[in-house]
Amino acid sequence: MELQNDRFLRALARQPVDRTPVWMMRQAGRYLPEYRASRADAGSFMDLCRNQELACEVTMQPLERYPLDAAILFSDILTIPDAMGLGLYFETGEGPKFRSPVRTPEAVAGLKAPDAERDLDYVMNAVRTIRRELNGRVPLIGFSGSPWTLATYMVEGASSKDFRHVKSMLYGNPDTMHQLLDTLATAVTDYLNAQIRAGAQAVQIFDTWGGVLSTPAYLEFSLRYMEQIVAGLIREHDGRRVPVILFTKNGGQWLEQIASAGSDAVGLDWTTELSDARARVGHRVALQGNLDPNVLFAKPPAIRAEVARVLDSFGPGEGHIFNLGHGISQFTDPDHVTAFMDALHELSPAYHQDS
Numbered sequence: 001m002e003l004q005n006d007r008f009l010r011a012l013a014r015q016p017v018d019r020t021p022v023w024m025m026r027q028a029g030r031y032l033p034e035y036r037a038s039r040a041d042a043g044s045f046m047d048l049c050r051n052q053e054l055a056c057e058v059t060m061q062p063l064e065r066y067p068l069d070a071a072i073l074f075s076d077i078l079t080i081p082d083a084m085g086l087g088l089y090f091e092t093g094e095g096p097k098f099r100s101p102v103r104t105p106e107a108v109a110g111l112k113a114p115d116a117e118r119d120l121d122y123v124m125n126a127v128r129t130i131r132r133e134l135n136g137r138v139p140l141i142g143f144s145g146s147p148w149t150l151a152t153y154m155v156e157g158a159s160s161k162d163f164r165h166v167k168s169m170l171y172g173n174p175d176t177m178h179q180l181l182d183t184l185a186t187a188v189t190d191y192l193n194a195q196i197r198a199g200a201q202a203v204q205i206f207d208t209w210g211g212v213l214s215t216p217a218y219l220e221f222s223l224r225y226m227e228q229i230v231a232g233l234i235r236e237h238d239g240r241r242v243p244v245i246l247f248t249k250n251g252g253q254w255l256e257q258i259a260s261a262g263s264d265a266v267g268l269d270w271t272t273e274l275s276d277a278r279a280r281v282g283h284r285v286a287l288q289g290n291l292d293p294n295v296l297f298a299k300p301p302a303i304r305a306e307v308a309r310v311l312d313s314f315g316p317g318e319g320h321i322f323n324l325g326h327g328i329s330q331f332t333d334p335d336h337v338t339a340f341m342d343a344l345h346e347l348s349p350a351y352h353q354d355s
């Protein structure tokens with residue numbers, strides 16, 4: 001199937017494009033009334049993920065509203081620990097929870113990486129269904145959490161502010177921590193490769209909590225395992241390169257090391273200046289980012305000014321994928337997203353005139 005819009009893949013390969021491609025983390029989600037309706041039909045968020053028709057429906061919803069250059073699989077990073085038997089559930093307003101957190105060496109030793117094709121077949125079915133429905137309109141992004149980020153949820157049993165349990169394992173029992181991360185790295189590699197075989201045309205690893213670590217701990221307990229995963233991924237499928245994007249929230253201080261881990265692109269949150277990032281690593285990787293999602297709470301003129309500032313910070317030339325630094329809030333007005341898209345479409349071609 002020919003891709004009708006390959007801007008996203010071209011930018012990842014640092015090839016010329018006519019305008020800066022864009023997608024948004026959590027582009028399918030609660031800020032859209034049609035998403036809330038589909039979720040009500042499904043019953044719950046996980047039921048939505050497990051139903052390939054409905055997962056496909058919500059993946060397509062933001063593409064119907066906005067001129068996005070990529071679709072992202074509708075699923076969650078916590079599908080892997082769920083498949084490991086930890087019992088994932090969502091308490092309204094409180095985020096994800098696990099019935100059986102993993103806190104002891106015995107519990108870690110008892111974990112096995114799931115067989116992605118068998119135990120996470122609902123995710124692969126969703127990927128295949130979405131690819132069929134997209135019919136080449138834009139590429140499909142697959143994703144996973146990083147081993148460290150998955151471990152934080154598995155050990156804490158829920159979202160955390162101080163990471164008390166997982167850090168006491170990291171500092172007090174580093175061998176157990178490494179054993180858990182190693183199992184997760186195997187699981188993530190297998191999971192992403194299964195998504196690629198099912199039709200994901202690029203993959204992103206979300207390291208949402210890497211930024212809560214010290215520099216040596218980040219390198220040893222997070223980046224090292226992402227590097228191991230990248231080395232094990234299928235990088236060409238169906239005659240095309242399958243690019244890999246690494247995103248560590250609050251990881252700006254480790255850019256050089258992240259850019260050396262073997263990925264095609266690095267995702268940036270809004271706390272890292274793009275001009276600075278480009279000077280540091282732009283000759284090695286493409287850069288994805290980095291509008292502060294909360295800019296979308298302001299009125300359209302302020303949104304436009306900030307889009308202009310982000311484009312200017314990267315500057316003219318190739319290798320930029322526009323993205324919200326960390327995902328769109330459920331309280332965002334969908335019309336403000338329209339203002340964001342309009343500004344980007346109007347302003348970004350000027351940065352690609354020599355292409």
Ligand code: CP3
Nearest residue numbers: 025026027028029045072073074075076077095096206208
């Ligand atoms: O459109 C997309 O971007 C694809 C779908 C997607 C979801 N989660 C759907 C979702 C993606 C890529 C994720 C990744 C994810 N999930 C991350 C990494 C990204 C990040 O935010 O840094 C993390 C940490 C999770 C774990 C998770 N899942 C949390 C903390 C929550 C609760 C968040 C909240 O706002 O309540 C979820 C639930 C979740 N995942 C929702 C969606 C649309 C909201 C569920 C709902 O409908 O109530």
